[in-house]
Amino acid sequence: MAITDDFYSLLSTTRSIRRIRDTPIDQETLERVCQASVWAPSGGNRQPWRLIAVRDRAIKEKLSALYVDEWAKYVDYNIAKLGDQPAEVIQKVRAQFGTGTALAENLADIPVVALFVHDPSALYVTDAGLGRHPVVGGASLYPAVQNFLLAARAEGLGGVLTTLICSRESELRDILKFPDGWGVHAMIPLGYPKGNHGPLQRAPLNTMMSIDTWSF
Numbered sequence: 001m002a003i004t005d006d007f008y009s010l011l012s013t014t015r016s017i018r019r020i021r022d023t024p025i026d027q028e029t030l031e032r033v034c035q036a037s038v039w040a041p042s043g044g045n046r047q048p049w050r051l052i053a054v055r056d057r058a059i060k061e062k063l064s065a066l067y068v069d070e071w072a073k074y075v076d077y078n079i080a081k082l083g084d085q086p087a088e089v090i091q092k093v094r095a096q097f098g099t100g101t102a103l104a105e106n107l108a109d110i111p112v113v114a115l116f117v118h119d120p121s122a123l124y125v126t127d128a129g130l131g132r133h134p135v136v137g138g139a140s141l142y143p144a145v146q147n148f149l150l151a152a153r154a155e156g157l158g159g160v161l162t163t164l165i166c167s168r169e170s171e172l173r174d175i176l177k178f179p180d181g182w183g184v185h186a187m188i189p190l191g192y193p194k195g196n197h198g199p200l201q202r203a204p205l206n207t208m209m210s211i212d213t214w215s216f
């Protein structure tokens with residue numbers, strides 16, 4: 001098989017893994033995955049981010065307490081959006097969040113919880129001041145996060161890009177000891193999956209891509 005086939009197969013099966021074994025990840029494997037993050041591009045090659053790979057159970061328990069709170073708020077928000085739906089519909093939707101709830105509650109059992117932190121002052125935000133929410137700053141940060149997930153997939157590991165905990169920045173600073181002024185932009189619980197990788201559910205290409213001008 002050509003390397004491109006392997007590569008596209010890897011891309012098309014890298015989905016969120018929330019059910020994770022407690023099997024340890026050896027240091028060399030972890031470092032290969034983290035190295036993939038470091039290879040990611042950033043504006044001006046400033047690499048304005050760092051990665052903290054948490055293995056310590058006491059720290060993971062503190063992260064879990066914060067994440068459980070934020071996950072519960074997210075579930076309640078989604079349930080509230082259902083309005084007056086019948087109880088069985090609400091029950092069904094709540095059950096769909098069950099895997100995420102279990103992940104939040106058992107975060108301390110996950111072998112590695114990777115926290116990605118960044119220095120906002122080093123971001124050159126080219127879409128600031130346009131009267132809408134700027135997003136370009138994140139373009140110097142999330143390629144490293146995605147490289148991490150793809151390298152994890154290549155190693156047979158799985159994880160999920162989470163952001164709900166990011167609102168708890170000051171508590172995270174106390175726990176993880178990163179500098180004042182820095183922020184958190186992602187948390188990835190990482191380990192060997194209980195289920196399978198892939199397949200993905202995504203919109204068809206022709207609804208996402210056009211040639212020359214907008215044609216949607």
Ligand SMILES: Cc1cc2nc3c(=O)[nH]c(=O)nc-3n(C[C@H](O)[C@H](O)[C@H](O)COP(=O)(O)O)c2cc1C
Nearest residue numbers: 014015016017018100160161162163164165200201
């Ligand atoms: C910006 C972003 C934030 C996300 N935050 C969370 C999160 O806090 N918790 C979570 O369980 N999943 C989170 N996800 C995972 C998405 O729910 C998931 O990628 C999406 O539903 C597609 O599912 P798949 O990755 O399995 O294909 C996030 C994904 C992205 C890209």
